[in-house]
Amino acid sequence: xxxxxxxxxxxxxxxxxxxxxxxxxxxxVVIAPRHIDPTWTEPTSRYQVQMYEIADPNIYIGxxxxxxxxxxxxxxxxxQFTLLAFExxxxxxxxxxxxxxxxxxxxxxxxxKLTANLNLLRKPEKEMLTKSEELKKQFQAEWIANHPNWKDxxxxxxxxxxxxxxxxxxxxxxxxxxxxxIVNEWVDSNFEIIGSEDTxxxxxxxxxxxxxxxxxxxxxxxSYYNYAxxxxxxxxxxxxxxxxxNELVGEKLQFHSRKDLIENGENIYKSEGCWYxxxxxxxxxxxxxxxxxxxxxxxxxxxxxxxxxxEVSFPGTRRIGPDVSRVGIKQPSRDWHRGHFWxxxxxSVGSVMPSFQHFFDTDPRGTSKNNAGIxxxxxxxxxxxxxxxxxxxxxxxxAWWLGKDPVNTLEIIEGRRRGQK
Numbered sequence: 001x002x003x004x005x006x007x008x009x010x011x012x013x014x015x016x017x018x019x020x021x022x023x024x025x026x027x028x029v030v031i032a033p034r035h036i037d038p039t040w041t042e043p044t045s046r047y048q049v050q051m052y053e054i055a056d057p058n059i060y061i062g063x064x065x066x067x068x069x070x071x072x073x074x075x076x077x078x079x080q081f082t083l084l085a086f087e088x089x090x091x092x093x094x095x096x097x098x099x100x101x102x103x104x105x106x107x108x109x110x111x112x113k114l115t116a117n118l119n120l121l122r123k124p125e126k127e128m129l130t131k132s133e134e135l136k137k138q139f140q141a142e143w144i145a146n147h148p149n150w151k152d153x154x155x156x157x158x159x160x161x162x163x164x165x166x167x168x169x170x171x172x173x174x175x176x177x178x179x180x181x182i183v184n185e186w187v188d189s190n191f192e193i194i195g196s197e198d199t200x201x202x203x204x205x206x207x208x209x210x211x212x213x214x215x216x217x218x219x220x221x222x223s224y225y226n227y228a229x230x231x232x233x234x235x236x237x238x239x240x241x242x243x244x245x246n247e248l249v250g251e252k253l254q255f256h257s258r259k260d261l262i263e264n265g266e267n268i269y270k271s272e273g274c275w276y277x278x279x280x281x282x283x284x285x286x287x288x289x290x291x292x293x294x295x296x297x298x299x300x301x302x303x304x305x306x307x308x309x310x311e312v313s314f315p316g317t318r319r320i321g322p323d324v325s326r327v328g329i330k331q332p333s334r335d336w337h338r339g340h341f342w343x344x345x346x347x348s349v350g351s352v353m354p355s356f357q358h359f360f361d362t363d364p365r366g367t368s369k370n371n372a373g374i375x376x377x378x379x380x381x382x383x384x385x386x387x388x389x390x391x392x393x394x395x396x397x398x399a400w401w402l403g404k405d406p407v408n409t410l411e412i413i414e415g416r417r418r419g420q421k
Contacts, residue, residue: 041304041305041308042305042308043305043308044303044305044306044392044393044394045392045393045394045395046205046208046209046210047186047210047212047392047394047395047396048305048392048393049205050184050205050208050211050212051183051184051212051392052259052309052392054205054212055184055212055258056257056258056259056262057257057258057259058075058076058077058078058082058257059073059074059075059076059177059184059257059258060073060074060075060076060174060177060248060249060255060256060257060258061073061074061255061256061257061258061261061380061384062074062253062254062255062256063254063374064374070179071179071380072177072235072255073176073177073178073179074174074175074176074177074220074242074248074255075174075175075176075177075214075217075220076172076174076245076248077118077120077172077173077174077175077214077217078118078171078172079116079117079118079171079172080116080117080118080202080203081116081203082116082118082213082214083114083115083116083193083206083211083212083213083214084103084114084115084116084117084118084119084213084214084215084217085105085112085113085114085185085213085214085215085216086103086104086105086113086119086121086165086216087104087105087112087215087216088104088105088106088107089107090107090158091158091159091160091161092160092161092163092216093135093139093160093161093162093163094121094162094163094164094165095124095128095131095132095135095162095163095164095165096164096165097165097166100119100165100166100167102194103115103117103119103165103194104165110190111190111191111192112187112190112191112192113191113192113194114187114191114192114193114194114211114213115193115194115195116193116195116203116206117167117195118167118168118171118172118173119165119166119167119168120165120166120167120168120173120175120217120218120219121163121164121165121166121216121217121218122163122164122166122218122219122237123162123163123164123237124162124163124164125164128164132162132164135160135162136159136160136162139160140157140158140160143157143158144157163216163218168219172244172245173217173219173241174219174220174241174242174248175214175217175218175219175220176217176218176219176220176235177220182328182332182387182391183391183392183396184212184213184214185212185213185214185215186210186211186212186213186395186396186397187210187211187213188209188210188211188395188397191211193206193211210395218237219241220235220241220242221235221236221237221238221239221240221241221242222234222235222236222239222240222242222253223236223238223239223240231252233252233253256377256380258384261377261380261381261384261385262381262384262385262388263311264377264378264381264385265381265382265383265384265385265386266310266311266312266385268378268381268382268385269314269382269385270312270314272356272382274314274324275314275316276316276318276320277318277319277320277321277353278316278319278320278321278322278323278324279315279316279317279318279319279323279324279325280302280313280314280315280316280323280324280325280389281301281302281315281316281323281325282299282300282301282302282323282325282326283301283302284301286298288301288323289301291323292323292325292326292330292390299326300393302315302325306325306393309388320352321351321352321353324386324389325389325390326389326390327386327387327389327390328386328387328388328389328390328391329389329390329391330390332387332391334383337379337383337386338375338379340353341355341356341357341359341360341379341382342355342356342357342359342360342373343355356379357373358378359375359376359378359379359382360373360374360375360376360379361373361374361375361376
């Protein structure tokens, strides 16, 4: 005879056990880390937050112009939002009207001056041109006086670059970006933010102890030209200013924000199945922390806060190919990745990775200097996505591997244990 009472009791115990096990697992994975060490589920640093939320949406990347090789990088500058620095160097000097001189950081000035007031640099024009030539001669004369033996030492008289600081008419502008940029300018000491008399700090990130900024912005201008029945364009300091954001991202120029490219790169990484063969996690194993760091400075294992800006995380389980969690640090070269995606076996001897030549377009006119195909938006998207791996854990003035080491890797390597002397 079946004892239904015992069966019901057993089912109840099983159900309660499952609930308790699920609750315990949830507490360990989701709740406990927030109380034990909340930094593992929050952004790693304010730099990381500003890179994703401030820099990426306002950096735009465009294809090489016809016959060119380098991509075009443009900053979208906004009055009372973007922080700017106008910093002189030994051979770069800035002329400014009296009301703008306070924004210029002189050479060797220990305090970097930043401002959210939109200003730009340009080559001196009109009446300022004569004054700049006089200043250039003055700086060269001072250099010669400080280097009396310059002829015997076979030194060349430097050609000082003179720029004029001016205020544009619009409340926004587009400036020339730095090619191959992965990280942004960052300062967290010896700086001050200078506003005008009628403004005050209103943007939250301006009040943080460290900030990203754009250094010495020069307006991005273009000129159009006709060729082979079509119309092309190129960067031209004496050309026309970009009218608005719609023109920059429109059909003619086709710029994409770095934010959009990173998000597209994540989707491409997913759809191409890259996670089948590559993990995206520095595990809590000695070989991982040393492989992605060194014996002296082991890399911190991957933590949840490294993935908080991703829609989907791909930690992976198989390493047919190398781990990508620190690839932005270990292999930042765009040229290397261009060659690797075009012909993996050539870039990495013995690689079993297939070719991804659909990340490239053909060049029927033969105007490109690329020996392989021309990288298209798919290549740039996956490249920008990979360059977030390991590059935003800490600010660029801090060693990225000197982070948390919860498994005490260095102690294990040296044969020590916690609490031992």
